Amino acid sequence: MQWPKWMHRAKTQSEGSTSRLGAPPRCSGRILLSHAIEGSIRHTPDSLTVFPAFVVAGRKRQATCSDAAWFNGNHLAVANMYGGHLRIYRLHEDSSGTPRRLELLHEKGGLPLPEGVTVSPDGSILAAAHSLSNEYGVSLHAIESPSLALGRTEILSAGREECAFHAASFAPDGRHIAYTVIGRALSVEVVRLKDRAMTCRLDRFPPSLAPKSITFSADGRFALVALSFIAGPVDSGNYGGGMLSVHRFDAESGSVEADPVAQYRATGTDLGFLDMAIFLPVSSGATYRILVTDQANDLIPAFSFDAAHGTLRPDGIFAENLSFPHGVDARADGRYVAITTFGDDSIHIATVEAL
Numbered sequence: 001m002q003w004p005k006w007m008h009r010a011k012t013q014s015e016g017s018t019s020r021l022g023a024p025p026r027c028s029g030r031i032l033l034s035h036a037i038e039g040s041i042r043h044t045p046d047s048l049t050v051f052p053a054f055v056v057a058g059r060k061r062q063a064t065c066s067d068a069a070w071f072n073g074n075h076l077a078v079a080n081m082y083g084g085h086l087r088i089y090r091l092h093e094d095s096s097g098t099p100r101r102l103e104l105l106h107e108k109g110g111l112p113l114p115e116g117v118t119v120s121p122d123g124s125i126l127a128a129a130h131s132l133s134n135e136y137g138v139s140l141h142a143i144e145s146p147s148l149a150l151g152r153t154e155i156l157s158a159g160r161e162e163c164a165f166h167a168a169s170f171a172p173d174g175r176h177i178a179y180t181v182i183g184r185a186l187s188v189e190v191v192r193l194k195d196r197a198m199t200c201r202l203d204r205f206p207p208s209l210a211p212k213s214i215t216f217s218a219d220g221r222f223a224l225v226a227l228s229f230i231a232g233p234v235d236s237g238n239y240g241g242g243m244l245s246v247h248r249f250d251a252e253s254g255s256v257e258a259d260p261v262a263q264y265r266a267t268g269t270d271l272g273f274l275d276m277a278i279f280l281p282v283s284s285g286a287t288y289r290i291l292v293t294d295q296a297n298d299l300i301p302a303f304s305f306d307a308a309h310g311t312l313r314p315d316g317i318f319a320e321n322l323s324f325p326h327g328v329d330a331r332a333d334g335r336y337v338a339i340t341t342f343g344d345d346s347i348h349i350a351t352v353e354a355l
Contacts, residue, residue: 057296067327199254242271272296
């Protein structure tokens with residue numbers, strides 16, 4: 001596998017270390033179930049030769065189980081980047097409602113580096129964002145009813161040279177889809193599904209930071225962009241300093257306002273190599289809770305966004321001791337959170353214990 005030039009960056013000096021997200025923990029979770037991916041590439045002969053490792057905060061990891069998206073109640077769509085597949089799982093609970101196991105229902109393989117995954121609100125379309133693929137940037141896959149098998153494939157956006165389409169997210173009403181592009185060019189783009197017209201494009205970001213993901217609040221009022229350094233095959237020396245940026249979203253026009261409502265920029269080693277981020281579906285008045293994956297620190301930090309006052313602040317640690325967490329999504333009722341981890345090629349199901 002050949003890495004494009006933008007992934008080989010000169011070593012830069014990182015900021016000094018500070019205490020981790022110093023706010024007292026308020027939003028917390030607990031892992032209830034961990035599921036190792038069947039047929040993981042980590043167990044194949046010469047795995048590290050065939051599937052090169054990225055360096056995150058001085059540690060190497062492979063790009064395996066990359067993202068998950070809940071749909072149709074207890075079902076999960078899961079992307080596996082080096083595995084080259086999209087899978088559909090069903091979560092089974094015991095009589096007390098505790099997650100017991102994940103059952104693999106369907107797989108669609110042979111796909112070029114699917115990294116981000118999202119499912120339309122009506123559960124009929126799965127969208128995948130692909131890294132470093134000339135054919136696919138964002139692909140759409142019909143979810144057949146009632147089997148939930150993945151059907152025909154459509155290209156929403158073709159791949160671009162030396163670019164990775166990193167994450168995708170449907171707007172809550174299903175009329176638009178947003179995705180992020182990193183690499184030689186950086187952008188956040190929104191497309192209207194009805195006619196495939198681009199309705200918005202953001203392309204100005206703080207120096208050295210790339211838009212890793214975009215997601216929407218359940219009420220459709222806000223979009224959240226997570227920005228961070230780009231991992232590569234060599235150590236960049238950048239271990240922290242990621243950013244979260246909240247913007248107003250016009251669901252009718254499909255436009256994300258360029259000027260943010262609120263931002264949070266970490267210092268020191270906090271928020272290292274952010275990837276996927278979400279709004280939790282349950283909000284309290286004008287307060288929205290946010291979860292984000294922090295690969296460098298093996299954490300899922302939580303944040304609180306106060307829409308009335310335009311503030312975005314740390315709100316504790318939702319989950320820790322994870323191995324390079326990359327993907328995160330919450331079930332529609334907010335009860336469970338799915339987390340995918342690169343380090344052990346696994347899916348973890350957590351419950352929200354405190355808000």
